[in-house]
Amino acid sequence: MRKVHDPRPGRPQGRSRASRPAGFLSLCATLLYVTLAPSTATAQDVEQRLSVLESQRIIYLNARAALEARRTEEYQTLLQELGDYPLRSYLEYAELTPRLAGLARPGGNTADIDRFLGLYPDTYLTNRLERTWVDLLARQERWADVLRYHNPNNTTTELTCHALHAQLLTGDTSAMSSVAPLWNVARSQPNACDPVFARWIEAGMLTPDIAWERFSKTIKAGQNSLASYISRLLPAHEQTLAQLYLRVDRDPTALRDQSAFAEQIPEIREMVLYGLQQLAVNNGNQAMALLQDYDARHAFPAEEKRTLQRYIAQRLLLQGYIAETETLLQNSPELISETLASWILRDALKKQQWSRIETWLDLLPPDVRDTERWQYWRTRALTQKGTAEALAEARTLQENLARTRSFYGFMAADQLGVDYELADQPILVTQEQMNALLSIPAIERAHELYFAGEEPNARNEWQHASANMTDAQIIASGKLADSWGWHRNGIQAMIRVSYWDDLQLRFPLAYADTFSSTANELSVSPHLLFAVARQESAFMHDVRSSAGALGLMQLMPATAQETATRAGMRISNQDLLRPEINIALGSRYLSGLLQNFNGNRILAAAAYNAGPNRVRQWLRQTSDTPVPLDIWIETIPFAETRNYVQNVLAYSVIYGYRMGEKVAMLTEDEASAAF
Secondary structure, rough: OHHHHHHHOOOOOOOOOOOOOOHHHHHHHHHHHHHHHOOOHHHHHHHHHHHHHHHHHHHHHHHHHHHHHHOHHHHHHHHHHHOOOOOOHHHHHHHHHHHHHHHHHHOOOOOHHHHHHHHOOOHHHHHHHHHHHHHHHHHHHOOHHHHHHOOOOOOOHHHHHHHHHHHHHOOOOHHHHHHHHHHHOOOOOOHHHHHHHHHHHHHOOHHHHHHHHHHHHHOOOHHHHHHHHHHHOHHHHHHHHHHHHHHHHHHHHHHHHHHOOOOHHHHHHHHHHHHHHHHHHHOOHHHHHHHHHHHHHHHOOOOHHHHHHHHHHHHHHOOHHHHHHHHHHHHHHHOOOOHHHHHHHHHHHHHHOHHHHHHHHHOOHHHOOOOHHHHHHHHHHHHHHHOHHHHHHHHHHHHOOOOOOOOHHHHHHHHHHHOOOOOOOOOOOOOHHHHHOOOOOOHHHHHHHOOOOOHHHHHHHHHHOOOOOOOOHHHHHHHHHHHHOHHHHHHHHHOOOOOOOHHHHOOOOOOHHHHHHHHHHHOOOOOHHHHHHHHHHHOOOOOOOOOHHHHHHOOOOHHHHHHHHHOOOOOHHHHHHHHHHHHHHHHHHHHHHHHHOOOOHHHHHHHHHHHHHHHHHHHHHHHOOOOOOHHHHHHOHHHHHHHHHHHHHHHHHHHHOOOOOOOOOOOHHHHOEEE
16 A cells, blocks of 8 residues: 655644535635735735636646537637747647647657747757657657757666667767766667667677676676576676576575686675575574675675675574574674564564563664554663663653653553643744745646646646655645645645644645534444544545555555445445545445444554454464463564554544544554453
């Protein structure tokens, strides 16, 4: 599921444009310009500006409809009426795009291209047109024009290769100096690069060192076919080494024949280290033993050896050799990393071995040891120890933790019986700063696109505008976007500047009416629904994850269809991008999970993220020796699900605060539960 990476608890959002009635759009626009108008502007100036934009927006939408319906005369008339409306370029781009292929043919007139590039320099659409145009020119072999239009600051690998090919065809051999970095990569490059690479190799510029570097990269990237091809470009001796490397890649157990890898040269050392890593995937013990043997002969660089040892230790833990790995790490403390120590700590937590937990907390790297997570578990270990000194230390740590706005801070506050620390400090943005942003053409275009319902284009313009902003501008842009109801951009702005305490901006009350009514209908906490939506999508209503999840609450289509059928609804996948439908179905699915897990929000949240069957499997694993709730959460096998559950719980508290309610992170039943 697609998520905004926000390393600190706290964030909300609002209604999407798709669900807003026209009157609401007008009200938002009025509030925007009244609030953000320069202090020197009169009310009449603001009203006039608003009136012009609203009128132009209507003309734009009508012109767009006429263009799509091919009503050419109507479109041209409306285009003239638009004047300097910010989205005029979008209409001209839409009209020009279907003609590009014809204009790119030999003899094609480039006047319309030149006009557009000249009228709208350094814009998102111009950059897009420029790339498309160069590609079409290359396909038509208009090489002089490729060089004329190719912009090195607005290019792709394919376009760069087209431009280099054009240089070579026009006799400019200086292009050869740019080829090596393009060729020497871990994966295949676009076909457009083939002629350039062929000329470069024919010119004798492929050295054995460069060829071996790429061969090595492709092996490590799992590109075996490409690696085999590159091996044929190597000199005879290196070809023999490459075949040995390929053999190790296919069968890492080949390393048991140490005589085959006795030659003390960099290539052999490299393939041995790589092969031992591959061997460790299924046989960590054998890999560690062979590493010791080979190191005696090859004297591997210290850091490379440590990196491999840590990897083998990780594989040993996964293969069940926990005691052996602990002994290894305690005998070689320089190998201890956060990943390895955390794995062992979670194993100790499952078994509630508190003295072992204390030992490994002390062995954590110092910067990791002082994080909220492990400070919390130190308080738990000290409390279990029970001595007056340990209890006093635990109390001090808990008091410090309780001052933080986090899952562990809220847990500590509950244990102390004190109020949560929310630390809500809205960031200050002046009217002048926001006004200045509105004068940036790309921001103005993003605003109009957003309210015209073209959010993908609005996001593109926003990213184009914000790429080189100062921190002050980024902060102002977050406030500005939030004022439109474009909450994800507000959240993202705070992440970019690492400001975590503006809870209104980071945790917006997006789609509040829909969430409240749905919560009432299903008897589900609205704070929980807000928290799940905030974690899943940051209230981006049209988001699609790489796994196929859709919308605000990131529903998989099959899950949504099943939930809809049970509710007597008929939906399409496109419907899942409508906030009111997505919220209704996501909330019903979550309500069903709550019922299945006896109202326990921890289990329901874990099931929402990882699936109910997997949660039942985890519960079966601890059924004979149940553990307290906090330990169960900390030892969830999937890091994503572990963090997901902790965030949802903490976000529920923050959303209670945002709604003016005092909400406990855990119910009494949840706090006393053991799984």
